Amino acid sequence: MPDKKLFLLTTALITIGVICSYTLTAYTVVLFDYNDFHFVIRELIVAIISILIMWTLAQLDPDVWFHRLGLGLFFGGILLMIIMPFLPASLVSEVGGAKRWIKLFGFSIAPVEYFKVGFVYFLAWSFSRKLGHHGNMGVAEEFKRFMPYAAIFVIIMFLIAFMQNDLGQVVVLALTLAFMLFFAGSSFRFFMTLIGSAVGFFLFFILTAEHRINRILSWWASAQSTVLAFFPESIAKHLRIENAEEPYQIGHSLNAIHNGSIFGTGLGGGTFKLGFLSEVHTDFVLAGIAEEFGFIGVFGVTMLFVMLLHRLFKIANRSHDDTAYLFSLGVGLLITFAFIINAYGISGLTPIKGISVPFLSYGGSAMLASAIGVGMVIMVSKKIKYKSGDKK
Amino acid sequence: MRHSNKSKKILALFLVLMFGFVIFLAVMLYTALHDRNLPSIFSEDTSKAQRGSIISADGYHIATTQKLYKAVVNTRNIDPDKRELFIQLFSIYSGMDSAEIRERLNTRKGTVTLSYHISPKEAMYLKTLAFELRRLGVFVEYETSGGERILQGLSILESGEARQYPYNNLLTPLLGYPRKMEENGYTRIYGIKGLEKFFDEELNPQQNKTQKALRDVNGYLILNKQSDFKRQINGLTIKLNIPIMLQSRIEIITDKHKEKLQADEIIATVMDSKSGKIIALASSNRFDPNHIRTQDYPSLNTNAIEYSYEPGSVIKPIIFSLLLDRGLINPYDMVNGHNGRFTMGTKTIVDEHAFSMISAEDVLVYSSNIGIAQLGQKLNGKEFTEGLERFGFTHFSGIDLPYEKRGSIPSSAQLNNYLYKAITSYGYGMRANPMQLVKAFNVFNNGGRLVNPMVVEALYDDNGRTIPMQVQAPTQVISPATAERMKQILIKTVNVGTGTIAKTPGLEVGGKTGTAHIAKNGGYVNSYHTSFIGFANDGKHSYTIGITVINPRTVYFASITAVPVFKAIVDLMVEEKYLRPDPAAAAAAAPAKEAPVIDSL
Numbered sequence: 001m002p003d004k005k006l007f008l009l010t011t012a013l014i015t016i017g018v019i020c021s022y023t024l025t026a027y028t029v030v031l032f033d034y035n036d037f038h039f040v041i042r043e044l045i046v047a048i049i050s051i052l053i054m055w056t057l058a059q060l061d062p063d064v065w066f067h068r069l070g071l072g073l074f075f076g077g078i079l080l081m082i083i084m085p086f087l088p089a090s091l092v093s094e095v096g097g098a099k100r101w102i103k104l105f106g107f108s109i110a111p112v113e114y115f116k117v118g119f120v121y122f123l124a125w126s127f128s129r130k131l132g133h134h135g136n137m138g139v140a141e142e143f144k145r146f147m148p149y150a151a152i153f154v155i156i157m158f159l160i161a162f163m164q165n166d167l168g169q170v171v172v173l174a175l176t177l178a179f180m181l182f183f184a185g186s187s188f189r190f191f192m193t194l195i196g197s198a199v200g201f202f203l204f205f206i207l208t209a210e211h212r213i214n215r216i217l218s219w220w221a222s223a224q225s226t227v228l229a230f231f232p233e234s235i236a237k238h239l240r241i242e243n244a245e246e247p248y249q250i251g252h253s254l255n256a257i258h259n260g261s262i263f264g265t266g267l268g269g270g271t272f273k274l275g276f277l278s279e280v281h282t283d284f285v286l287a288g289i290a291e292e293f294g295f296i297g298v299f300g301v302t303m304l305f306v307m308l309l310h311r312l313f314k315i316a317n318r319s320h321d322d323t324a325y326l327f328s329l330g331v332g333l334l335i336t337f338a339f340i341i342n343a344y345g346i347s348g349l350t351p352i353k354g355i356s357v358p359f360l361s362y363g364g365s366a367m368l369a370s371a372i373g374v375g376m377v378i379m380v381s382k383k384i385k386y387k388s389g390d391k392k
Numbered sequence: 393m394r395h396s397n398k399s400k401k402i403l404a405l406f407l408v409l410m411f412g413f414v415i416f417l418a419v420m421l422y423t424a425l426h427d428r429n430l431p432s433i434f435s436e437d438t439s440k441a442q443r444g445s446i447i448s449a450d451g452y453h454i455a456t457t458q459k460l461y462k463a464v465v466n467t468r469n470i471d472p473d474k475r476e477l478f479i480q481l482f483s484i485y486s487g488m489d490s491a492e493i494r495e496r497l498n499t500r501k502g503t504v505t506l507s508y509h510i511s512p513k514e515a516m517y518l519k520t521l522a523f524e525l526r527r528l529g530v531f532v533e534y535e536t537s538g539g540e541r542i543l544q545g546l547s548i549l550e551s552g553e554a555r556q557y558p559y560n561n562l563l564t565p566l567l568g569y570p571r572k573m574e575e576n577g578y579t580r581i582y583g584i585k586g587l588e589k590f591f592d593e594e595l596n597p598q599q600n601k602t603q604k605a606l607r608d609v610n611g612y613l614i615l616n617k618q619s620d621f622k623r624q625i626n627g628l629t630i631k632l633n634i635p636i637m638l639q640s641r642i643e644i645i646t647d648k649h650k651e652k653l654q655a656d657e658i659i660a661t662v663m664d665s666k667s668g669k670i671i672a673l674a675s676s677n678r679f680d681p682n683h684i685r686t687q688d689y690p691s692l693n694t695n696a697i698e699y700s701y702e703p704g705s706v707i708k709p710i711i712f713s714l715l716l717d718r719g720l721i722n723p724y725d726m727v728n729g730h731n732g733r734f735t736m737g738t739k740t741i742v743d744e745h746a747f748s749m750i751s752a753e754d755v756l757v758y759s760s761n762i763g764i765a766q767l768g769q770k771l772n773g774k775e776f777t778e779g780l781e782r783f784g785f786t787h788f789s790g791i792d793l794p795y796e797k798r799g800s801i802p803s804s805a806q807l808n809n810y811l812y813k814a815i816t817s818y819g820y821g822m823r824a825n826p827m828q829l830v831k832a833f834n835v836f837n838n839g840g841r842l843v844n845p846m847v848v849e850a851l852y853d854d855n856g857r858t859i860p861m862q863v864q865a866p867t868q869v870i871s872p873a874t875a876e877r878m879k880q881i882l883i884k885t886v887n888v889g890t891g892t893i894a895k896t897p898g899l900e901v902g903g904k905t906g907t908a909h910i911a912k913n914g915g916y917v918n919s920y921h922t923s924f925i926g927f928a929n930d931g932k933h934s935y936t937i938g939i940t941v942i943n944p945r946t947v948y949f950a951s952i953t954a955v956p957v958f959k960a961i962v963d964l965m966v967e968e969k970y971l972r973p974d975p976a977a978a979a980a981a982a983p984a985k986e987a988p989v990i991d992s993l
Contacts, residue, residue: 275609
């Protein structure tokens with residue numbers, strides 16, 4: 001039996017995404033003189049395709065299609081990302097010097113979104129074959145068997161972080177990789193070593209450039225009031241920067257959240273979505289939801305993600321096939337990390353990264369790719385044999 | 393199964409991630425509820441309502457208001473690379489010379505007003521431009537010394553309103569003039585004199601348009617059912633009874649005669665006898681309310697009501713009608729003319745034309761002071777004052793104009809004295825304004841009924857709804873029979889008496905002359921007020937027409953100063969089809985013109 005709940009949860013999120021693509025683009029369509037339905041029509045078409053794809057994938061035989069699709073996405077994605085910089089300008093959309101989209105028959109495709117799902121499959125497949133329990137082999141040994149993946153990851157990082165200038169995606173992929181590695185059988189020690197060195201690298205990366213330090217300071221300006229509220233005053237006073245000004249986008253994101261308060265301004269009633277928050281239908285979709293549907297709306301959306309994650313992990317837990325187990329886990333992490341990084345960004349907790357919220361942010365490739373990922377999990381969920389007494 | 397404690401690990405991971413979600417929700421709840429200074433999410437758009445127009449009976453806009461706008465821009469916000477683009481586009485949209493714009497922009501750093509006198513149409517274009525400039529990224533943020541980041545675009549703001557009089561001195565001084573007042577950076581118009589003053593409250597804008605609503609980042613309003621909207625209610629439009637086609641030509645007549653007579657001023661009033669509508673109120677002394685000069689100051693008063701004087705012989709018919717109405721005299725009673733010189737106590741009364749015996753009727757026809765002085769004795773003091781007051785003397789004429797001078801008459805006690813009776817009978821010792829005289833004379837041409845003169849026909853609001861003027865019900869002053877008798881005597885006065893110049897074949901024309909010395913420094917000097925108050929009727933229409941000539945210098949008798957003005961107006965009204973002479977009578981009486989008979993003092 002394919003997992004019906006997972007399908008319904010995803011469909012619910014997709015539906016909310018379509019609504020957001022209408023209400024949150026009210027200002028953008030006026031500014032660029034687009035048709036009122038410019039965004040919602042496109043998002044709706046993708047939404048319908050996404051739901052149909054999930055449905056179709058759920059019908060396919062996992063023994064045949066799981067592997068083909070997974071590797072297809074991985075190699076197809078990596079191939080497209082390699083050739084993208086060399087494609088003529090007529091085929092590639094360039095934004096701010098970064099080539100992220102391939103234009104094809106009037107559609108823009110972001111290969112990285114599909115690649116992420118492929119990457120998770122590749123790791124799941126490869127880990128399940130190559131990696132076993134660490135069996136106290138030592139960090140050095142573990143590092144040695146991790147080396148090929150590290151090499152692949154460096155290539156990927158180069159393709160995404162430098163060629164596409166999309167650091168956010170790399171962070172999501174890195175975190176997913178680290179956690180999958182741990183769940184594939186690495187020791188906790190090795191896992192912590194990886195996380196520790198990543199944090200170290202990250203700090204080094206920030207401290208070596210002044211503009212990155214400034215960015216952190218400007219982030220702290222907006223985050224301090226929230227963060228310090230949870231500290232006693234004796235500690236807080238040492239951490240506070242006086243007269244600091246919030247960055248424009250974060251400031252308006254917080255304004256939007258505050259304006260929405262508990263119950264929101266109501267559908268279509270938001271003010272800060274009207275040009276104050278320039279990316280409200282993409283990166284700041286959660287702030288837009290917070291404004292129009294209030295904390296209640298944000299809570300509801302978060303609960304949908306929690307339930308989605310719960311389903312994905314449940315399937316992972318019940319899977320007898322290691323690839324399916326790691327893949328389900330990976331898809332769950334992919335979606336959750338993207339959500340959390342974005343959510344912390346718009347609420348001022350962490351410096352903002354240009355990463356979109358799965359299913360909710362406007363963008364066809366992200367929605368379609370996430371739907372494919374979930375669809376593949378639904379496909380493998382058919383193979384789970386529930387013991388009697390198991391809750392479904 | 394290789395993953396021995398897989399479930400536990402997954403559960404642990406799930407809990408860790410749950411913790412991440414909880415932190416997010418906690419922060420969201422904190423932000424939603426914790427105090428925060430939001431920028432104003434409302435914006436207000438106001439549009440000032442305008443002062444109403446004054447339009448003539450024939451639909452010409454005599455006084456109008458134009459709203460003026462100013463264009464303000466902060467030079468610090470203009471992207472230096474796009475400054476030239478700004479100048480060129482602003483020049484195209486506003487019609488201003490680009491060199492001038494460049495110069496204005498260079499006057500100072502900061503907020504610069506590019507123009508104060510932008511018409512509503514240009515303002516509309518410029519508002520579109522302001523939006524386009526924003527889209528083209530012409531404006532950039534700048535940082536103040538205090539670290540504030542400011543972004544202002546091109547603002548098109550209301551700077552005030554300008555009162556315009558497209559026909560310059562037409563209808564002045566009756567029209568009046570306004571004054572500009574600065575209120576919070578907005579120039580407003582207030583009426584100071586004339587119609588502008590009298591109807592100031594009605595003309596004034598009633599309610600400004602305000603829209604308060606949620607806004608977008610550019611301050612554009614989001615109008616929905618929650619937005620607060622007050623519609624614009626402009627001042628009322630005032631429609632006059634006066635058609636300017638007639639008015640302007642009568643003004644020309646007064647101008648011509650003023651020059652010919654070297655007079656100080658000529659005032660002409662034409663009133664519809666039945667309704668009291670003033671269809672022309674002209675003065676030779678006018679000014680252009682668009683540009684009032686020092687030498688215009690004496691002309692600013694509407695002397696038709698603001699100037700009262702001793703009317704002289706034009707009072708005689710009023711006294712005569714009072715006597716007639718009370719049955720105290722018969723028109724055919726004979727009166728001793730004392731051969732033109734008659735001493736009453738200490739006062740000697742003279743007549744310009746000497747009579748030995750004269751009928752009471754002819755006392756009016758030939759304007760005998762001696763005759764009316766004797767007839768007037770038949771009224772007692774109370775009857776005298778009451779009678780004059782019933783005709784409207786010493787009362788406001790009820791005309792819709794401000795600052796009227798009511799004039800004066802002797803008290804009842806004084807008028808018990810024979811000498812007061814004598815002098816007042818021929819119009820000395822009392823004062824009246826030209827409008828009061830026209831109103832009083834109109835009684836004779838209106839079946840004995842007194843009506844108030846009205847300059848304004850009605851007020852109109854923006855939706856075209858009419859607010860009619862309050863019209864006083866006519867009062868019966870004398871019996872219709874007395875009025876008819878008086879009318880015949882006044883017609884006779886024109887046909888054979890002092891007003892022969894006014895004779896117009898085919899029309900019923902009557903009236904009375906008056907030539908009065910001007911009193912100066914306690915004595916009468918050799919300057920005069922001359923008047924002719926009369927009427928002209930055809931079968932359908934009847935008009936009362938009053939002429940006052942102040943200080944004519946070349947000649948002074950009313951019969952050759954005021955009467956010709958009257959005649960010119962009657963001829964004009966025939967030409968303009970206000971009066972249609974009976975064709976048969978006109979043809980029959982075509983030749984023969986009698987020599988003018990000189991009025992008495």
